[in-house]
Amino acid sequence: MTYTVATFNMKRTLFERSKANFHNRIASIAEFFGKVSPDILGTQELTEASIDILEKKADISERYGRVGSPRTLNKKGEYTAIFYKKELFELIESDTFWLSRSPKIKGSRSWLSLFPRICTWCILKQKDSGALIRIYNTHLDCFSPFARRKGIALIKRLAEKYDSDRLCGTVIMGDFNAVPTSKTVKTLLENGEEGTVVKDTFRVLYRLDPKNIRTYHGFKGTKKGAPIDYIFATKRLDIVSAHIDRTAYGGMYPSDHFPVIAKVEAKDENS
Numbered sequence: 001m002t003y004t005v006a007t008f009n010m011k012r013t014l015f016e017r018s019k020a021n022f023h024n025r026i027a028s029i030a031e032f033f034g035k036v037s038p039d040i041l042g043t044q045e046l047t048e049a050s051i052d053i054l055e056k057k058a059d060i061s062e063r064y065g066r067v068g069s070p071r072t073l074n075k076k077g078e079y080t081a082i083f084y085k086k087e088l089f090e091l092i093e094s095d096t097f098w099l100s101r102s103p104k105i106k107g108s109r110s111w112l113s114l115f116p117r118i119c120t121w122c123i124l125k126q127k128d129s130g131a132l133i134r135i136y137n138t139h140l141d142c143f144s145p146f147a148r149r150k151g152i153a154l155i156k157r158l159a160e161k162y163d164s165d166r167l168c169g170t171v172i173m174g175d176f177n178a179v180p181t182s183k184t185v186k187t188l189l190e191n192g193e194e195g196t197v198v199k200d201t202f203r204v205l206y207r208l209d210p211k212n213i214r215t216y217h218g219f220k221g222t223k224k225g226a227p228i229d230y231i232f233a234t235k236r237l238d239i240v241s242a243h244i245d246r247t248a249y250g251g252m253y254p255s256d257h258f259p260v261i262a263k264v265e266a267k268d269e270n271s
Contacts, residue, residue, distance in 0.1 A: 001131055001266040002240065006038040007173040007229050009139070009216075009257035010054075012045040012078060020219055020256070022050045026057050028249035033060060036245060036261055040124070041083040042137030044175045048075045063087070067094035068120040068137075073107045080120045080137045080174065092132065094122035097158075099138070099151035113147035119155050119174075123167075131168040131266060134159075138174040140184065148177060148184040156188055159234070168266035169237030172230075175257065179226040188232060201231045201242035201262045215244060215258045231262045238265045 010029060013022040041064075046054070048070065055061040065086045070077035084091070097103040099117040100110035109116045119138040125131070136155055141147035159170050178184035180202055189200070202213060214225030223246065233239055240263040 001126060001129055001168065003039045003133070003264045004037065004261065005040045005042075005171055005173065005231055005264050006036060006259050006261045007042045007044075007137070007175070007231055008032075008259040009044040009175045009229060009255060010046055010050070011255045011257070012047055013050045022053055025252060025254050026053055028252045028254040029054065030057070030059075031249035032245065032247070032254050032259065035247070035249075036259065038083075038261065039085050039088055040133075040135060040171070042120075042135065042173045043079070043081050043083065044137075044139040046079050046081055047077070048079075051079065051081065065089070065091055067091065067122045069096040069106075069118070071098070071107070071116045071118040077116070078139070080118050080139050082120055082122055082135055082137050084122070084124055088127060089124040090127055092123040092125050094120070096120045099140070099147070099154055103154065111141075111147040111150040112144040113141045113151075114143050115141070117141050117147065117151055119151075121158075132166060133266075134162065134167055134170040136170070136172045136174075138172075138176075140174070140176045140178065142177045145178075145183070148182075149187055152176065152184050152188050163234060167236070169264070170234040171237070171264060172232040173260075175229050177228050179228065181226075185230070199233045199235070199237070199239050201239055201260060202227055204239055204242040204262075213244065215260060217253070217256060217258060219253050219256045221246065221248065221253060227260070229257055229260045231260055231264075233264055236267055238267060239263070240265050
């Protein structure tokens, strides 16, 4: 069982006159879906307005199911929405929680976070095999390193709590606003082989081109630098390959972040 998993900060809707407005980028985003065809996609910064544009103009709703709630009490806030191919998966369960001392309280924030921050999760059942996979998708705080560390620690704690042999594995992904040497990333990988989360895409990418793995580029296409967008997997999953999609579709980048894409394979426990 091999899945194409991607994380993509699609940049929230900007002013109508901006060249980078979501309306002007929707064609390139639709081309990304056509080219990459992710089985599971974690998104960041989409709002209700941009989700509506995406699902209508790019015909995404025909092929993909979606889960997630906005981070604010009203529907204008950003989502960490997860999209999944309806032909491949059945949605078993999903929810959104807040990265705060009160994760179940909508709109809550803690740890010096300027905005409420959230994580959306779901359990997907592969229709052919019946295998279950759990997905976490988040967007960590852009200002407070403390909030980033506490937020990822909360996600890790829940991933470990609900990890079980009935799952073929768990994926944690998103925009972490942190480089690989940061305490945020190290928090997720603590305990090595004894921990639950032990693999990430950039162990693969570092070996390929360690100086050119930047994922935030500000619509400039810059390659040199470190990533802030990640895909992590638990020990029952193998990351077979990983790459950064730097395509400017029709001469326009679909976002100010490059999508990160990984082939994730469930291990055969009997092999």
